Amino acid sequence: MTALFALLLAVPSVTVGSKSFGESVILGEIAADVARSAGASVQHRRALGGTRLVWDALRAGAIDVYPDYTGTLAEEILAGEDRTGADWMARALAARGLALSRPLGFNDTYAIALRADVAGRLGVKRVSDLRAHPELRFGFSSEFMSRRDGWPGLQARYQLPQKEVRGLEHDLAYRGLAAGDLDAIDVYTTDPEIEAQHLELLEDDAGFFPRYDAVLVYRADLQDRAPAVVQALRALEGRIPAERMSRMNAQAKLDRIPESAVAAAFVRETLGLRATVEIDGRAHRIARHTLEHLWLVGLSLLLGIVVAIPLGVLAARRPRLGQAVLAVVGVVQTIPSLALLVFMIPLFGIGTLPACVALFLYSLLPIVRNTASGLADIPPSLRESAEALGLSPGAILRLVELPLAARSILAGIKSAAVIDVGTATLGALIGAGGLGQPIFTGIRLNDFGLLLEGAIPASVLALLVQGMFEIVERLVVPKGLRLHQE
Numbered sequence: 001m002t003a004l005f006a007l008l009l010a011v012p013s014v015t016v017g018s019k020s021f022g023e024s025v026i027l028g029e030i031a032a033d034v035a036r037s038a039g040a041s042v043q044h045r046r047a048l049g050g051t052r053l054v055w056d057a058l059r060a061g062a063i064d065v066y067p068d069y070t071g072t073l074a075e076e077i078l079a080g081e082d083r084t085g086a087d088w089m090a091r092a093l094a095a096r097g098l099a100l101s102r103p104l105g106f107n108d109t110y111a112i113a114l115r116a117d118v119a120g121r122l123g124v125k126r127v128s129d130l131r132a133h134p135e136l137r138f139g140f141s142s143e144f145m146s147r148r149d150g151w152p153g154l155q156a157r158y159q160l161p162q163k164e165v166r167g168l169e170h171d172l173a174y175r176g177l178a179a180g181d182l183d184a185i186d187v188y189t190t191d192p193e194i195e196a197q198h199l200e201l202l203e204d205d206a207g208f209f210p211r212y213d214a215v216l217v218y219r220a221d222l223q224d225r226a227p228a229v230v231q232a233l234r235a236l237e238g239r240i241p242a243e244r245m246s247r248m249n250a251q252a253k254l255d256r257i258p259e260s261a262v263a264a265a266f267v268r269e270t271l272g273l274r275a276t277v278e279i280d281g282r283a284h285r286i287a288r289h290t291l292e293h294l295w296l297v298g299l300s301l302l303l304g305i306v307v308a309i310p311l312g313v314l315a316a317r318r319p320r321l322g323q324a325v326l327a328v329v330g331v332v333q334t335i336p337s338l339a340l341l342v343f344m345i346p347l348f349g350i351g352t353l354p355a356c357v358a359l360f361l362y363s364l365l366p367i368v369r370n371t372a373s374g375l376a377d378i379p380p381s382l383r384e385s386a387e388a389l390g391l392s393p394g395a396i397l398r399l400v401e402l403p404l405a406a407r408s409i410l411a412g413i414k415s416a417a418v419i420d421v422g423t424a425t426l427g428a429l430i431g432a433g434g435l436g437q438p439i440f441t442g443i444r445l446n447d448f449g450l451l452l453e454g455a456i457p458a459s460v461l462a463l464l465v466q467g468m469f470e471i472v473e474r475l476v477v478p479k480g481l482r483l484h485q486e
Contacts, residue, residue, distance in 0.1 A: 012226035017063035029263030062349035065218035075149035192250035304363030312371020355427035370412025374405030
């Protein structure tokens, strides 16, 4: 037994991350399969979000390796670094405790794509030709809208006059283009939709976009912890040509082959390594994601109740202090969900913990507010009667005030629970799982069935939570008080 335990301890643990688009997920799956072949215990945190979120997760040690692109690293992550010498990027990463592989074999650069009919009708073949057509409607991915190597720099370089520019998810932009709601979008040159939708790629005649060679970025300490894994990962250098990457993207996006299966086929055929894939059935996936969702909501709501009810009591007892408490929890409630989740990563990494902390913070306001207002609405004469009977302040709170305010408190808890059920879907963006996982995967793959796998159970769960609290209210709130308030 001791020898077995020592053997288990010797197995290195590696966490692979990937961004929230198909190609990154496939590359992440390939890296995970290769790391397993080197004897590591591997977890793949799929589709974590945009560049900054995955980068922060790597810096925080929440993941060990993820696929990225040299252009993104140069223009988005390492902007302002000293670029003297060919190895400037490696030096800049080493200063942050990171390293990168050599290119994996393909350059997936940005490009601007137009519907072929629009490009042909207007005679637009180069990006500079767009200057003559300010009426064109652009739809760019949210990340492209704010990157140095995205729309701001492109507009400045080419002096483009377009005013109608929408920011939206990359995969949704293709749908807008196909529906005729958009005329031009940003694309990755290995996107399978370019050929499938017969899009016209405009020539970058001013040479604005740099090379975006795919690489693996990893923590430098991985070389010490798992040298065999690093060696295996570096065996991927130069092994993925652009044509193969485009074909793998098409298999996942257009042929609806699971990304894990696409990656496993590549690992077997190209590297000669063993890679097995287990595909869950729909019922099993729904059950697993629902349990993950319930865990996120239940834990965060329980913590919220434990903290918020005392804060509500304090707010009712000390009105001036109560205003400050309500102001603080109110400000927390106004923080956008995605921003709050990103803020959690440097503190708690990725996964269940940061998602639970964020949901806990969102649950505070309705419970604190309803507890304070429920206690404040109790007639003073009832408290005076309880004091006349000789009850202590604690006994008055426990036996008189909280039962009288129970309906208001439960209403706050119910509101918090429904908020948590909806917000918990965003936890999938930081690897927390739950019903958001199939929703975001469905959006990414344009798979309506997958999207419904998350959306319908989430809606049903919210209705069940409301119904459950109706039952709890009947059990907790005295019948006479219910009749009086109904």
